[in-house]
Amino acid sequence: MALFSRRKKTADPSTVEEDAAVADAPVEDAPAEEQAEDAVPSVGISVQAFRGVGADAGPEVAAPVDEPAAPDQEEPVVAPPRPRREPTINVVEDEKPRLPLASALPPEDTHTIEGLKDNVLLREALAEIVEGASNEELLGVMRQSMQGHLYLRVHGDAGEQIGAGQALSVAVIREDEKSFLLAFSSGAALRAAVDAEEDPAATSAMAQPVGLIYQQVIDGGFTGIIIDNASAPHRVVFPTELLQQALDQGDSEMTIKGLVSAPRQSDTAARIGEVLAKKKVWVAVSDGSTGAPVGIAEAHTADGKRFLQVFSHPLEVVALGRDDRPMPFEPEQLAKVLSSHSELAGVIVDSAGPSIAVERDALAPVMVLAVDLED
Template sequence: MALFSRRKKSADDAVAPAAEAEDSSAGSDAVNADQGTTEAEQPVEAPSIGISVQAFRGVGAEAGPEVALPTTDAQPDAPGPSSAPSAPTAQPAAAAAPQERRLPLASPLPPEQTETVAGMKDNVLLREALTEIEAGASNDQLLGVMRQALQGHLYIRVNGDARAQISEGKPLSVAVVRDNDDRQFMLAFSSARAVRDSVQLEADPAATSAVAQPVTSVLQQVVSGDFAGLIVDNASAPHRVVFPTDLLQKTLDQADAEMTVKSILAAPREQDSALKVGEALAVKRMWVAVNEGDGSGQAGIAEAQTTDGRRFLQLFSHPLEVIALGRGDRPLPFEPEQLAKVLSSHSDMAGVIVDSAGPSIVLERDALTPVLALAVALGE
């Protein structure tokens, strides 16, 4: 039995004559904030939400203990190349019991960009993370998908011609679903194909288009609207997820609205990618992983090390990136001034590695010139 019903159409609901996906460039930046909604019939079970903000395990503290870089007596292995540390080995701030990796991780390099529908780029990182989700997924696994959803864009489904609605100045008729408790959920998709699959679930699909929007814009629409949450790739069960609104709010509270660093890391590597990240680190708040594992009260910041013994501070663009490693570390906000102080006071620190759960990037000190200049300005 279908648990979602479609609102009856009126004369005001006239739509284009064919069900198709519009070009992803169709007004993605011009969407009216007070979008209308249209319910879409979906023969799927009501969403079950078992994830809560408690799964963040203390994420978001604006203040924390004094932390120090750990020292290591480990002897380096065979020397590696001095110019390109390709795979630093993570060194937790304090010893901890090994934990099984349960989250969708990613390659250090961004995936090849693909289009499952011509002209509409997929959010490949999110699409691939969803393939690892099965029925009964844990909170940690769902948070792992959430972090990849933050890379790039999401598609929203619009009933009718999105391009025409935007050009006419109308609110977009965004497709939503309701469960038996009359809770309303917004739909989002990792690719245009996922939109098409959603439409094809319906016995009598109306003309449908898709609009690509920055992920933060989509999450803000859910948080500010009358929604219980967001369903991603609703036609792809069991490879779909449901995120409650309070979790989305928590995610946004800790995110860079522009997703500057994440956008660079998710894009194909360019000759100046490292320099762009270095510039961002001089102005954007990042996060570090802190572990108080030995109970002594001395907290340390996690770092990474190459086989030739060079040390790299681990930085993260969002608290979820720390959780994704599954080490039990606590995310701690780290301002540009703090990074500048660490680099200036630890001349043996070779650089930083950003988002080691992937996609990631290694920056040596020459790419961190803007941060080091900040240290000079601060008199460090």
């Protein structure tokens, strides 16, 4: 549990104890933040931008094509992460906005305040947001928010409130009939919110999984959630309807995304293989309208291996900016494709980054499903 307390501007920050993830602590309809800038930030995302991202079902599609590349085309390879675009004043009119991408390898654990582990992927995606951000860029923040945890700011000592069986008094912002839960991607963002107040009350920080916090916003009747409210312009507002759609279209526990975005362990690929045998994923489908081959997208590595591209959420497909259509793919469908195409070396998960290649030996739990289908 992390505790902040400042009585006056010149006081030293209090010590920060180790943060604790409290999964089931009740949250009360908390008092509003007492700040001069209580108005809801304008950097919000249109719910309409999310509609149509993922279909509930799709037609039968061709498996990855076996044809070699045409002579005048380069053999496709898994490209290194694209450099981040620095914001510019003059933008070419037909330039398509890109969602924030990330390196293939997950970030290392980082603490901008000792004791509070940052959600680095979300923090870095927010760092790219500027005034006038496009819906595509904001969807990129949503994509990177769907893993790890967020911090809630609790008025008073969260540990004492939990110990006494009280509902946690978390920070919210109210505007007329609207109410927004406040959440933070990092210790630095939470500290910025505390420092923005003239006379802040004692504050503690509580970490919870992102999916659980989004569900609390939905179940609690909030209008939405504001992430890093005091870090303008690097903050976002997600309406509750958007959170509901995001959770409906993906795994509410965000299991695959969590494994791919966490520091690599020796058994990471094997654990992902086990999840792929149980959880729905998404594939990128081309209908040929843009000139790309009809079928499911695959990737070739520099050494000639072929991998099927799968995604933990439809937003991961959108992030690539290729005009492919996300389509849900059940474990049995994945098993059928892999068993029918022995030339596929495995799957690449979330190629917009962080990403991981999972080869056939780690996909044994999936391949068992193919045997069951034949019986």
